[in-house]
Amino acid sequence: MIRVLLADDEELIRVAVAALLDLEPDIEVVAQAPDGHAAVTAALAHRPDVAVVDLQMPALDGLAVAAELARVLPSCAVVILTGRGRPAQVPRALAAGARGFLPKGSPGGALADVIRRVHAGGRYVDPALAADALSLPECPLSPRELDVLRHADPDVPVSMVARRLHLSPGTVRNHLTAIVTKLGVHNRAEAVARARDHGWL
Template identity: 75%
Template sequence: MSGDGAGPMIRALLADDEDLIRAGLAALLGLEPDIEVVAEAFDGRGALTAARAHRPDVAVIDLQMPALNGMEVCAELARVLPGCKAVILTGHGRPPHLHRALTAGAKGFLPKGAPGGTLAEVIRRVHGGGRYVDPALAADALTAPECPLTPRELDVLRLAELATPVSEVSRRTNLSIGSVRNHLSAAVSKLKVANRAEAFRTARDNGWL
């Protein structure tokens, strides 16, 4: 099938847990003569199932979704459907998100607030073998502070969230309660905050989690 006689249609998958956003994107892309939305999904597992079934050329994936997040979907798509190019959409982009998305195999990364025609152009670019990173986010990435926490401290802090009992974090990480407390204390000290709740919020807001 061809949109305007110039070439084959670009088959796109949309994955976003917000129905209105997903419907809006589908409507915008539906106006493009060379892009066809062949499948939609509201969570990460659904995105992978739809990708296997429809084999799209480009998957547009929300960063934050239930079941599997956008990074996890990107990584799995790169493994099971390497011909599908992934584009990450986010309303909360941070420089570390950008780095992790590119590492996971994403070919495009842009905010949900981008101008209406930008997504279509990004889809065309990545389908043609190129990449796209939102310029403002790329600029931020050059000056973003490095995360001072170790991978293990981040793991513990991610599980601890705001009020998860230390015993539960210990069980889920297979670390002793004393080790969990030490890692949380180190995170609080390195981030120069008062407690683990503030440490979690600081790490989350900087995109380190």
Template identity: 70%
Template sequence: MIRVLLADDEELVRTALAALLALEDDLEVVAQAQDGPGAVRAALAHRPDVAVVDLDMPGADGVQVAAELARALPACRVVVLSGRGRPAHLRRALEAGARGFVTKGVPGSTLAGVLRLVHGGGRYVDPGLAADALSTPDCPLSPRELEVLRLASFDLPNAVIAQRAHLAPGTVRNYLLAVQTKLGASSRAEAVRTAERFGWL
């Protein structure tokens, strides 16, 4: 029997996944969680063989959960589930130790097969996402530039971005100009759209 943890902030999704997996003779959902920290706590308490974690969760996202479980519970294989997977998300998840990356549109039988595969030591990546990853450029922005652009995506004034990022307003302006130049964007909004399209934000 493969013991499974489900973590997703949407109860309907968790319930549906649990019902689908209950149809499989060799899979048992032993715990559920609605956020990242809860997923880590549940994994440590129940010691599942596989954890299925949503990419976007409050408290800690699926990539952060994968990294924490790789450190604290390496025997637990992590499969990241995403409704909006991008190549950059895939890269981050695999680098964090995830063994699988699946989009939410897959049939239940496919997900069950993925859980068996990763439990047996294999890896699985959504084929469409894998193909996109081969043609998507690497992010040209530094971590600090990404941080500033992420704050800019909320349409905050430079002064507020500077305060939150612990930078001088002039430094924020310089970072944003550098970002626009690197991305070939004519405005801050266009730079944000480009970064979001490639999954860098």
């Protein structure tokens, strides 16, 4: 019997998925969690074989849960479910330790099949997302420029970014100008959005 933990902040979805999985003869849902912290706590308490976690959850998101479970409970394989899968999330999920990545709009039996596959030591990534992930552009920004952009949300003053990174405000402005130019955008808000969409941040 494959013991499964379900973590999703939307109770209706979590309960519905649990009911579907309970119909499978070889899968047992042993715990449910409404957020990321609760997912890690429940995993340590119930020691499931597979944790199925929503990508977007409060407290800890699915990527953080995958990374934490890889650290504290490496015997538990993680499958990430996402309502709106973006190709850039795939390499980040795999790097965090997830063994499966599946959109919530997948056919009904797909999740059970993925659970069986990762429990047996395999991996699964939705083929369409995997193909799109392979065609993602490489990041044109230097590590320092990425560091500046990571701290440069549009509502954060340049002086504060400079203090956080121990740089002069002029140096931060120069980096931001180079970032905007390299990414072909109009301002740092667009630069941050583009970098996040491509999974560079």
